Amino acid sequence: GTHLALDAISHEGLSEDPAQHQDQTDAAGVNGGGRGGYWEAGQSTMKKQQQRRRKKAIVTSTETDDDGDDDDNGGGGALGMERQREHPFIVTEPGEVARGKKNGLDYLFHLYEQCREFLLQVQTIAKDRGEKCPTKVTNQVFRYAKKSGANYINKPKMRHYVHCYALHCLDEEASNALRRAFKERGENVGSWRQACYKPLVDIACRHGWDIDAVFNAHPRLSIWYVPTKLRQLCHMERNNSVAAAAALVGGISCEGSSASGRFGV
């Protein structure tokens, strides 16, 4: 494949101990949602399983519950460290490794490939057990990833950037060009992420506005839910193009059909 093995490089001090890929997808209702102090340590502990569902915050906790270590510097590199928040992403060119306390976009896309592998394992286990078999990256898969030591994978992050990964899958050339352009302009990750929507809407247009079909037709993308916002954008643009077409009766195009332009034949 075209992907580099970057996570060891860009994750010194953040990667967890590997080599604990058990095959317990879930088994009993242990529900691995429990956490320790601030960020959980790398071990497969699960501690207390705080039953605090449906509370309205206002947590009057006494700082740390147990394990009263007090160090929280961002450096170091020994085992048994406190779990840290992942380094933020920056816009990198294809092949470029992020320097400093940052992660690059190749690494971001690599996380999606890892999720796919976790899904494949969950599917194998489910089939073997005769249980119902997920076709998408579900909560169960995120739970399995976490149990397998991939603490750097979490649902909000993966859902946040799905459409960026979609563009990478569907039109790698366009994706690469966008990355280079936004890096050169010194844009932050947020605006790069926003910019990924438009080319996807154009792709959907070329496929009769069926963004679900576009996702499902791609083997690596079909395992991801279509993000709500992308779905809404496609719907809005479809309506726009339908209105525009009605206004001039004639042909419909996909490029630049965003209500602007294309009114004087």
Add this chain to the structure above:
Amino acid sequence: GTHLALDAISHEGLSEDPAQHQDQTDAAGVNGGGRGGYWEAGQSTMKKQQQRRRKKAIVTSTETDDDGDDDDNGGGGALGMERQREHPFIVTEPGEVARGKKNGLDYLFHLYEQCREFLLQVQTIAKDRGEKCPTKVTNQVFRYAKKSGANYINKPKMRHYVHCYALHCLDEEASNALRRAFKERGENVGSWRQACYKPLVDIACRHGWDIDAVFNAHPRLSIWYVPTKLRQLCHMERNNSVAAAAALVGGISCEGSSASGRFGV
């Protein structure tokens, strides 16, 4: 099609006022789970929306909240009546109409066809609105059916008999033969329902034990979730047949491979 229009016949006094098929699948979060006294009246009222999620029963309610009508006899036939529980099913032959306060199996299967039609409508609306489009009969579809006046359709009932409908779809000859045999023997619906599992397990065997693939390959069946119990039975029988095959090394058959027989070559 081979299906008769029975619901008007077998449902005098139970069918609701039709002619209110609106196209509001759900729209706002009104959540049509509210109910009035015992069985809701036919009107599209939704009243108060009792917020009693996650309570442990011990309801100390003061009988009726509002609308203090007090009649609850089971007879009569005018409009504005109390909603009644559906008549129980009895085992009927194909084409046979149940007499008395009973419903036949053609009617049962007809309910599955109606659900399919409700799903198709929900799908049309979802696509038109650019919302995510269900591929299965979900809670949303049951809610839509209820709002459309089909109060006789509910989730527990439909899920309960899915595998019976599956046999009807996949091998109508075998399904019909089973119905005739169980009617002749005077068996009740429960034992007929139980007996529907075995032929389905045999079909799964002939398809490499992939019951999901069997369901998905059939256009009318693919919209129904595979029932847990059927899935488990297929898994168990697969394990049995694998064990039997391992014991004698040689060929595997689908007929009568249930651990019994087939040990002396």
Add this chain to the structure above:
DNA sequence: AGAAGGACCAGTGGTCCGTA
């Protein structure tokens, strides 16, 4: 300020069990 992710919430799949 820009960003990562714990934790929440409405609505789901699944079916038990109080009801008739």
Add this chain to the structure above:
DNA sequence: AGAAGGACCAGTGGTCCGTA
């Protein structure tokens, strides 16, 4: 007893917002 279905519950999809 046999059966219909209201109502519950654990875990889902989705993402907000307190955190750093």
